[in-house]
Amino acid sequence: MADFIKHPVVELPERKPEPVIPADQLHFSEDEKKQIQTWISRYPTADGAVMRALWLAQEKFSFLPPEVIQLVADELGMPYAKAYGVATFYTQYFKEKKGKYVLDVCTCFSCQLCGGFDMLHYLEEKLGVHKGETTADGVFTVQEAECLGACGSAPMLQITNGTYVHHLTKDKIDALVDALREDKVPAFTSVTLPQDEDEMGGNRRTDVAATESYGVCPVSETTR
Amino acid sequence: MSKAGDWRNYKRVLLPPVKDLHRLDVYEANEGYRALREVLTTDKWTPTSVTDEVKKSGLKGRGGAGFPTGLKWSFMPPVNPDVPRFLCCNGDESEPGTFKDRQLLEYNPHLVFEGILIACYAMTIRKAFLYVRGEFADWISLMEAELEKAYAKGYVGQNIMGSGFSCDIVIHKGAGAYICGEESSLMNSLEGKRAYPRIKPPFPAQKGVWGYPTTINNVETLACAPLIIRNGGEWYAGIGAPTHAGPVLYGISGHVNRPGVYEYPTGMLITDLINEVAGGMRGGKKLKALIPGGSSTPILRADMIDGVTMDADSLRAAGSMMGTSGMLIMDEDTDIVSWLRRITHFYHHESCGQCTPCREGTGWLENIVTRIDEGEGNLRDLDLLIDLCSQMEGRTVCALADAAAWPVRYTIDRFRSEFEAKCKPSLVASGLEMATV
Ligand SMILES: Cc1cc2nc3c(=O)[nH]c(=O)nc-3n(C[C@H](O)[C@H](O)[C@H](O)COP(=O)(O)O)c2cc1C
Ligand code: SF4
Ligand code: FES
Numbered sequence: 001m002a003d004f005i006k007h008p009v010v011e012l013p014e015r016k017p018e019p020v021i022p023a024d025q026l027h028f029s030e031d032e033k034k035q036i037q038t039w040i041s042r043y044p045t046a047d048g049a050v051m052r053a054l055w056l057a058q059e060k061f062s063f064l065p066p067e068v069i070q071l072v073a074d075e076l077g078m079p080y081a082k083a084y085g086v087a088t089f090y091t092q093y094f095k096e097k098k099g100k101y102v103l104d105v106c107t108c109f110s111c112q113l114c115g116g117f118d119m120l121h122y123l124e125e126k127l128g129v130h131k132g133e134t135t136a137d138g139v140f141t142v143q144e145a146e147c148l149g150a151c152g153s154a155p156m157l158q159i160t161n162g163t164y165v166h167h168l169t170k171d172k173i174d175a176l177v178d179a180l181r182e183d184k185v186p187a188f189t190s191v192t193l194p195q196d197e198d199e200m201g202g203n204r205r206t207d208v209a210a211t212e213s214y215g216v217c218p219v220s221e222t223t224r
Numbered sequence: 225m226s227k228a229g230d231w232r233n234y235k236r237v238l239l240p241p242v243k244d245l246h247r248l249d250v251y252e253a254n255e256g257y258r259a260l261r262e263v264l265t266t267d268k269w270t271p272t273s274v275t276d277e278v279k280k281s282g283l284k285g286r287g288g289a290g291f292p293t294g295l296k297w298s299f300m301p302p303v304n305p306d307v308p309r310f311l312c313c314n315g316d317e318s319e320p321g322t323f324k325d326r327q328l329l330e331y332n333p334h335l336v337f338e339g340i341l342i343a344c345y346a347m348t349i350r351k352a353f354l355y356v357r358g359e360f361a362d363w364i365s366l367m368e369a370e371l372e373k374a375y376a377k378g379y380v381g382q383n384i385m386g387s388g389f390s391c392d393i394v395i396h397k398g399a400g401a402y403i404c405g406e407e408s409s410l411m412n413s414l415e416g417k418r419a420y421p422r423i424k425p426p427f428p429a430q431k432g433v434w435g436y437p438t439t440i441n442n443v444e445t446l447a448c449a450p451l452i453i454r455n456g457g458e459w460y461a462g463i464g465a466p467t468h469a470g471p472v473l474y475g476i477s478g479h480v481n482r483p484g485v486y487e488y489p490t491g492m493l494i495t496d497l498i499n500e501v502a503g504g505m506r507g508g509k510k511l512k513a514l515i516p517g518g519s520s521t522p523i524l525r526a527d528m529i530d531g532v533t534m535d536a537d538s539l540r541a542a543g544s545m546m547g548t549s550g551m552l553i554m555d556e557d558t559d560i561v562s563w564l565r566r567i568t569h570f571y572h573h574e575s576c577g578q579c580t581p582c583r584e585g586t587g588w589l590e591n592i593v594t595r596i597d598e599g600e601g602n603l604r605d606l607d608l609l610i611d612l613c614s615q616m617e618g619r620t621v622c623a624l625a626d627a628a629a630w631p632v633r634y635t636i637d638r639f640r641s642e643f644e645a646k647c648k649p650s651l652v653a654s655g656l657e658m659a660t661v
Contacts, residue, residue: 042394044308044434047416051399055358078416089418089576090399092358109320109519110477110552112566146402146570147320147519148359151477151550152484162361188362193327194484199241204331206244214484216506217477223562224597 019067020097026067028075032056036075046076050086054093063094091146092161099134099141101180104158105168107144110151114217117224119155119168120144126177139181152214153191166191166212186210227465227491227533236487237451238444238471239331246366248373251334257379259453260338263345264387269453274346278449280457282469287314287405287442288518288548290468290536299429300347300437309437311344311352312414313446316398316405318357319518320570322550324473325443326360327485332447333367337374337393339446341384342453344391347439351392354443355410358399368395402574406622407440409576420578421622444473464489465535468546474534478514478553479506491533494524498553509555513639517547519567520627522634543634560639561646564631565590565597571628582625585616589632601647606636 019026028036035056039049053072054064061068064087073083087093094102105123107116120131123142127135134141150156153166163186165176179186190208203211228234244250251257263269279294300309313336317325329336340352356364371393374380382390401419403409408422411433432438448470452460461469474486474497481503488501498504498511505511511526516534522544524532532542539546554563572586592609595601613629620626636643 042392043414043416045415048396048414050416051413052397055397055399076416082417085418086416090358090401092400107566108570109567112563113478113552113554113558146573147318147322149317149323149326149357151321151323151552152475154477154483158359161358164362188366190330191327191484193239193331193486194482195236195239195486196241200243204241204243205246207247214482216481217479217483219507223559224565 016066016070020065021061021067026071028056028060028071032060033075040076047078047082050076050078050083051090054083054087058093063097065095097134100139101185102141102143102160104143104145104148104161105131106146106148106150106154106156106158108147111147111154111156112223113220114154115168115220116155117222118218118220119157119170119173121222122170123173123177126173140177150191153212154217159185163188165189167215167217169218225531225533226493226496227535227538228489228493228496229464231488231492231496234488236471238328238335238447238473239485239487245332246330246334246370248334248370248377251332255454256334257338259450260341260345260379261385263342263453264385264389269345271346271348274342274453277457278346278452281448281452281460282457282467283445283448283452283460284468284470284536285442286444286448286472286548288319288520290546293441293445293448296429296441297343297347297439299427300439301429303348307436308351308434309347309349310433310439311340311347311349312407312410312433312438312440313340313352313354313443314405314407314410314440315354315356315360315443316402316410317360317443318402318405318574319520319548319550320567321477321515321518321552322475322548323477324475324485324548324550326363328443328447328473329356329360329363329367333370334374335447335450336443337371337380339449340393341380341391342449343439343441343446345389349439350390351394353394353396353414353433355396355398355404355414357404358397361397364395364397371395401576402570403576403622403624406624409622410440411438418576420576421624423621465491465533465537467537468535472534472549474501475548475550476502476553477551479509479555479558480504480553481506491535491538494529494532494534494551497534497551502553505553505555507555509557511553512556512558513554513560515552516544516549518550519552519570520630521545521547522630523638525638528638560635560642561593561597564635565593567631568593568628571624575624575628579620579625581616582620582628585612585625586628588612589628593632596643596646599646599648601643603644603647605647606640606643609633609636 039052073080105120155168189210192203283293284290409419413419428438568590572590575586577583613633616625616629
């Protein structure tokens with residue numbers, strides 16, 4: 001029996017596909033290791049820091065192929081299978097290479113009723129891709145997102161797990177795509193509260209340059 | 225009748241009109257951390273008396289289930305110095321239609337921190353996790369900067385204000401999964417596991433994160449704690465509806481002129497919220513339906529909201545729930561079937577896949593509603609959907625299956641004619657649908 005396991009009749013496939021990250025780049029810097037140790041110290045066990053460590057790895061390598069997940073697992077001293085399980089559970093961890101900018105257009109619930117699908121279709125047409133695909137030049141990936149917790153400023157999208165763009169219109173998408181082609185990512189925008197506008201004349205955060213107030217949502221043309 | 229009293233002159237407390245309240249110095253100048261200081265340094269307050277004050281206030285959880293918060297806190301077992309215990313603050317906020325916690329975390333983060341610390345004192349907890357959904361990356365960075373300042377000033381950390389009480393707050397960044405909002409799933413996520421919900425019992429107060437006693441509360445719930453300490457439980461209980469008291473953040477979205485997050489007492493008339501607070505319907509259209517508290521709460525037709533107020537009792541009587549008070553307003557042009565199709569897609573996408581009725585059921589809900597929406601359905605599908613809902617509800621590890629089934633069940637129940645109109649016309653007209661399938 002043991003012999004059979006050691007010398008299988010059928011050739012077993014490699015456990016992991018060919019690495020895409022060159023071996024000489026596949027490591028964390030000292031600073032990054034220190035950062036991970038800080039996170040570990042905040043949890044009762046090292047496993048608690050796995051989500052933060054995966055985030056760090058994704059920022060560094062832009063996505064999480066198996067060898068990167070292995071790297072994270074080794075750093076935390078947890079089994080690869082467990083780290084892999086976590087990485088594959090959440091939608092924000094990219095398991096395959098995406099475009100430089102991932103545009104997550106919300107089409108859920110409120111956004112759907114306020115023109116989220118119009119915006120998604122417009123973006124798809126503009127960039128010549130379907131949702132889930134990346135443009136040939138590798139700059140944009142268009143995705144359909146579930147509710148991103150900004151329903152009051154629908155329709156909206158998120159740029160690569162970061163900045164929110166509220167109150168989408170076709171003009172706004174045009175401007176956004178142009179800006180991103182020049183690597184100008186819009187700044188964090190604070191959405192003001194309607195009651196603040198009545199009681200204190202607008203935005204309460206004076207440290208945020210860009211603000212937007214809630215406004216009437218557009219009439220949606222398509223709902224799917 | 226509105227239970228919110230003179231709501232037009234209501235003074236906001238969760239999000240008071242103060243510029244730059246998110247900054248520590250401004251927060252301090254506006255009674256910030258006063259409640260915490262009082263709790264930690266005066267003899268008036270003990271862990272028991274803080275919990276009792278919260279009980280007196282009638283505060284109910286704002287995370288969806290509306291469980292009395294003081295009672296939840298008292299479920300924690302007696303303190304054993306050898307056994308660590310934890311607090312989790314639930315800022316996952318992924319329920320479609322809900323966007324209030326994000327505004328609270330952006331504009332008044334220190335109130336949330338102070339609430340967390342008071343809750344920790346009341347339950348003698350030394351470590352709290354603030355779980356925020358990964359999509360809120362920008363807000364997490366902003367909050368971390370503020371939390372660092374609070375640490376530097378000695379409001380958080382070791383020996384707070386020289387009282388001997390120590391407590392750490394850890395901000396945990398999620399990575400995009402609705403299910404992490406469910407309390408036991410959140411705990412698994414924190415532990416660095418796949419975020420599968422756990423079977424209850426054991427409840428978190430017995431066996432929570434890493435197997436230790438844990439309490440989980442929503443962001444808005446915990447933000448109420450400093451207010452209750454500052455002004456007293458009786459003051460809090462006197463705001464809004466007597467049986468569901470307090471200020472509440474209404475997140476209004478959809479076809480209104482002024483969507484947004486509004487703070488008002490509970491017990492507001494829904495009609496007041498739409499017509500006066502949110503500026504009326506967009507383009508003067510008529511109201512068709514609304515969702516009172518996030519995607520899982522049953523839909524209400526326009527003719528069902530006369531005199532209905534936003535509190536648990538009134539909404540239950542009307543046939544819905546308070547949920548997260550994230551209200552979606554739909555005008556007369558809304559295609560209810562397409563809307564339901566998208567929401568079934570959401571639940572299918574977000575089911576964690578642990579239980580068969582949920583994993584398969586949510587998929588079939590989506591398939592069948594999609595079929596109807598494409599004009600390929602037949603009348604029997606409607607009963608099939610209701611039957612499917614009955615097979616899902618109450619048979620799974622967590623309540624996501626119920627949350628997925630309710631919108632389908634109640635939308636079909638309350639808008640059946642719209643579904644029938646989309647079913648195959650020939651079969652509807654001839655009544656032959658039973659014979660042909
Ligand atoms: C599928 C599902 C998703 C949930 N999502 C959230 C959420 O995003 N935020 C939240 O505060 N509570 C959410 N809850 C409710 C929590 O399980 C829990 O009841 C709540 O955080 C308790 O806090 P409270 O007592 O302050 O309301 C969810 C529950 C279920 C079943
Ligand atoms: S009900 Fe659904 S989401 Fe909840 S544990 Fe079961 S499969 Fe997962
Ligand atoms: S529905 Fe799009 S952000 Fe909530």
